[in-house]
Amino acid sequence: MQRALLSAGRLAWSRFARMSSTSAGRSLAEKVALVTASTEGIGLAIARRLAQDGAHVLVSSRKQANVDRAVAELQAENLSVSGLVCHVGKAEDRRRLMDVAVERYGGIDILVSNAAVNPFFGSMLDATEEVWDKILDINVKATALLANLVVPHMQKRGSGSIVIVASVAGYMPFPSLGPYNVSKTALLGLTRNLANELAPHNIRVNCLAPGLIRTKFSSPFWQDENTERRILETLRIKRIGVPSDCSGIVSFLCSADADYITGETVVVAGGAPARL
Ligand SMILES: NC(=O)c1ccc[n+]([C@@H]2O[C@H](COP(=O)([O-])OP(=O)(O)OC[C@H]3O[C@@H](n4cnc5c(N)ncnc54)[C@H](OP(=O)(O)O)[C@@H]3O)[C@@H](O)[C@H]2O)c1
Numbered sequence: 010m011q012r013a014l015l016s017a018g019r020l021a022w023s024r025f026a027r028m029s030s031t032s033a034g035r036s037l038a039e040k041v042a043l044v045t046a047s048t049e050g051i052g053l054a055i056a057r058r059l060a061q062d063g064a065h066v067l068v069s070s071r072k073q074a075n076v077d078r079a080v081a082e083l084q085a086e087n088l089s090v091s092g093l094v095c096h097v098g099k100a101e102d103r104r105r106l107m108d109v110a111v112e113r114y115g116g117i118d119i120l121v122s123n124a125a126v127n128p129f130f131g132s133m134l135d136a137t138e139e140v141w142d143k144i145l146d147i148n149v150k151a152t153a154l155l156a157n158l159v160v161p162h163m164q165k166r167g168s169g170s171i172v173i174v175a176s177v178a179g180y181m182p183f184p185s186l187g188p189y190n191v192s193k194t195a196l197l198g199l200t201r202n203l204a205n206e207l208a209p210h211n212i213r214v215n216c217l218a219p220g221l222i223r224t225k226f227s228s229p230f231w232q233d234e235n236t237e238r239r240i241l242e243t244l245r246i247k248r249i250g251v252p253s254d255c256s257g258i259v260s261f262l263c264s265a266d267a268d269y270i271t272g273e274t275v276v277v278a279g280g281a282p283a284r285l
Pocket residue numbers: 045046047048049050051052069070071072073075076095096097098123124125126147174175176177218219220221222223224225226227
């Protein structure tokens with residue numbers, strides 16, 4: 010009897026050890042995920058979490074040095090991550106992202122479209138055509154075009170999950186950021202439109218709308234103490250968010266636990282006002 014218990018214990022332990030050293034048993038086990046703009050900030054936190062939850066993750070951004078640094082950091086944590094340069098505004102880079110994912114991992118299950126720019130502060134009436142083109146190209150058009158490219162790969166797998174990173178600015182405009190705010194509102198619409206079109210293909214499309222998260226991108230809002238204090242007054246949770254506040258929800262949206270959720274936007278903003 011004692012020997013039987015001992016060997017059952019050994020068996021259970023070896024299964025557990027196997028599961029913890031591979032991705033088996035984790036919510037995104039063996040899924041292949043592309044995360045754009047993932048060499049720092051929110052994208053890096055999302056890439057880390059998807060990999061911790063079992064996915065093979067392809068990180069990317071515009072600069073090779075940033076890609077190398079992010080990949081080294083995540084690989085040092087024993088995560089299944091590799092990387093490549095992808096400027097989401099360049100058609101050839103978007104195509105290469107897909108090709109490399111398929112070459113390295115055999116297919117694609119998850120796309121997190123996270124890249125955005127904001128080259129302009131001021132009255133919307135002063136925004137030039139160049140400003141509008143840049144913001145709409147990177148923040149909106151590139152996301153739609155990445156979806157076009159990834160869908161056939163997800164169809165081959167029989168399912169897929171796309172998460173678009175928008176912003177609470179899409180609901181409640183931030184002052185002096187008109188074109189950026191408009192681009193983020195467009196992403197709320199893109200999410201719903203893609204969700205409608207792709208549901209028959211078993212591909213879900215959801216959206217993350219972060220509030221103020223402490224990153225390089227948002228530094229104009231927290232570097233100065235007075236601006237930070239004014240922003241904290243608008244929040245229910247009295248702290249500025251950190252990138253990891255955004256990552257668990259994305260992993261959940263990509264997992265089988267969210268199989269009946271599509272077309273939704275989840276606000277992660279410490280209770281900041283968010284309504285369209
Ligand atoms: N932080 C916030 O408070 C906040 C709030 C709401 C929404 N968001 C949204 O969250 C997303 C990420 O922002 P973040 O705050 O995490 O920014 P971040 O920390 O400044 O990181 C920006 C990342 O984007 C990459 N990148 C920039 N332009 C790119 C392009 N054209 N193609 C590919 N990669 C590009 C950068 O790497 P390279 O320089 O190497 O390209 C870097 O990895 C954005 O969509 C932003 O609008 C942020």
